[in-house]
Amino acid sequence: MSRSYLLRHSNLLSYASKPSNLPRSLPQCLHRTQQQQQLQHQRPSKPYSTTPTSIKSQEAALKTLPDISPSSLTTTTTTTPKSILPPSELIFGRTFTDHMLSIEWTASAGWLAPRITPYQNLSLDPATCVFHYAFEAFEGMKAYKNPAGEISLFRPDKNMARLNRSATRIALPAFDGAALIELIKEFVRLDERFIPAEKGYSLYLRPTLIGTQRTLGVGPPGSALLYVIASPVGPYYPTGFKAVSLEATTYAVRAWPGGVGDRKLGANYAPCIVPQLQAAKRGFHQNLWLFGEEEYVTEVGTMNFFACVRDKTTGKVGLYTAPLDGTILEGVVRDSVLDLARERLVPQGWEVREERYTMGWLAEAAEEGRLLECFGTGTAAVVSPVRKIGWRGKMVECGLKQDEEAGETASLMKGWIDGIHYGEEKHKWSVKV
Ligand SMILES: *Cc1c(COP(=O)(O)O)cnc(C)c1O
Numbered sequence: 001m002s003r004s005y006l007l008r009h010s011n012l013l014s015y016a017s018k019p020s021n022l023p024r025s026l027p028q029c030l031h032r033t034q035q036q037q038q039l040q041h042q043r044p045s046k047p048y049s050t051t052p053t054s055i056k057s058q059e060a061a062l063k064t065l066p067d068i069s070p071s072s073l074t075t076t077t078t079t080t081p082k083s084i085l086p087p088s089e090l091i092f093g094r095t096f097t098d099h100m101l102s103i104e105w106t107a108s109a110g111w112l113a114p115r116i117t118p119y120q121n122l123s124l125d126p127a128t129c130v131f132h133y134a135f136e137a138f139e140g141m142k143a144y145k146n147p148a149g150e151i152s153l154f155r156p157d158k159n160m161a162r163l164n165r166s167a168t169r170i171a172l173p174a175f176d177g178a179a180l181i182e183l184i185k186e187f188v189r190l191d192e193r194f195i196p197a198e199k200g201y202s203l204y205l206r207p208t209l210i211g212t213q214r215t216l217g218v219g220p221p222g223s224a225l226l227y228v229i230a231s232p233v234g235p236y237y238p239t240g241f242k243a244v245s246l247e248a249t250t251y252a253v254r255a256w257p258g259g260v261g262d263r264k265l266g267a268n269y270a271p272c273i274v275p276q277l278q279a280a281k282r283g284f285h286q287n288l289w290l291f292g293e294e295e296y297v298t299e300v301g302t303m304n305f306f307a308c309v310r311d312k313t314t315g316k317v318g319l320y321t322a323p324l325d326g327t328i329l330e331g332v333v334r335d336s337v338l339d340l341a342r343e344r345l346v347p348q349g350w351e352v353r354e355e356r357y358t359m360g361w362l363a364e365a366a367e368e369g370r371l372l373e374c375f376g377t378g379t380a381a382v383v384s385p386v387r388k389i390g391w392r393g394k395m396v397e398c399g400l401k402q403d404e405e406a407g408e409t410a411s412l413m414k415g416w417i418d419g420i421h422y423g424e425e426k427h428k429w430s431v432k433v
Contacts, residue, residue, distance in 0.1 A: 065110025135211025200235030373407025
């Protein structure tokens, strides 16, 4: 990259005065009336809450532009409502609800009025920058329905903060997270009938932010589209926990210091598929990402990774997970597991250890019978227990008995977190829709 990050950001300013740089054709579903546009410009501006702290000039430039405004929402409901699938037929991410939420942004006008419309295709010019240079950031979160029919989100502020961090890293605009949460609630309420009431089911929400400028020039997008789609999903393990096997990947890395592995960018995921297929070819469910010559354990597939290890000398049990050193995605479930462990396990003598540990150290603990259990965490499965890890021709057994599908800690965590999801435990993490 010949121009510095800062320089490229300051170019955002020039888009305001150079209309030729703006996309000539906006996505078809996003055309708006002249009147709507004028209304937008009259809206009082709100200060940004989550602009990057390191890029002062951009912050100053964007401060005067409108942020996302829930009160400007317009809703067009579908005339062809979809039929609801029986819950047992739901496949993750295959079917979507009736509607979608879209909010356009331009460098000159800021965030435009949010719209809920029928779920539909986007129409984008083939030269749109998202297709060429991966200007894409996304989130994964869920809406849950409790037995009383009340709907809630789980720590949505975390997803909003993370999407802002992801977006600003690739020169996409920041936004007011609280405002997007309000709009997501509105959207979820509208498509509420798609959320199965049974425990374990939920509505998976996929906020997506893309650069929409029509240009092959490599630079900050002068326009963007933030949209949210929703997919009803069933339990990750319909018949209860199923412990998975992992292959430690030693020939490829997912993330590196100074890279973008700690951001939820689309560009991070496509390169992970081949190592995952390679692992599958050798009979493993997923791959385990290691880093460096030391072979630090980082993440499993698209989940954070935890290990319960008894200390060789003190005999204390520690809950280990890799630290947020830039190579780890800051999982909302990871953070929740750590918080719950500090609150509920530490008083029982546990240690919580956010620190680097190597595959060799884990294998040694396994050999000495000190590796009690391992599990992955993420919004899709909440907790995914691990039976064994293939590593350099060895098989590392992770502490489960032959007939056991989950360890005690994985089960506890899953129970606690699902309890909060489905309103069995009242908790500040649960946000009413
Ligand atoms: C999304 C994701 C996670 C899990 O994050 P949650 O917020 O807990 O769902 C972990 N690792 C990677 C690489 C991810 O993309």
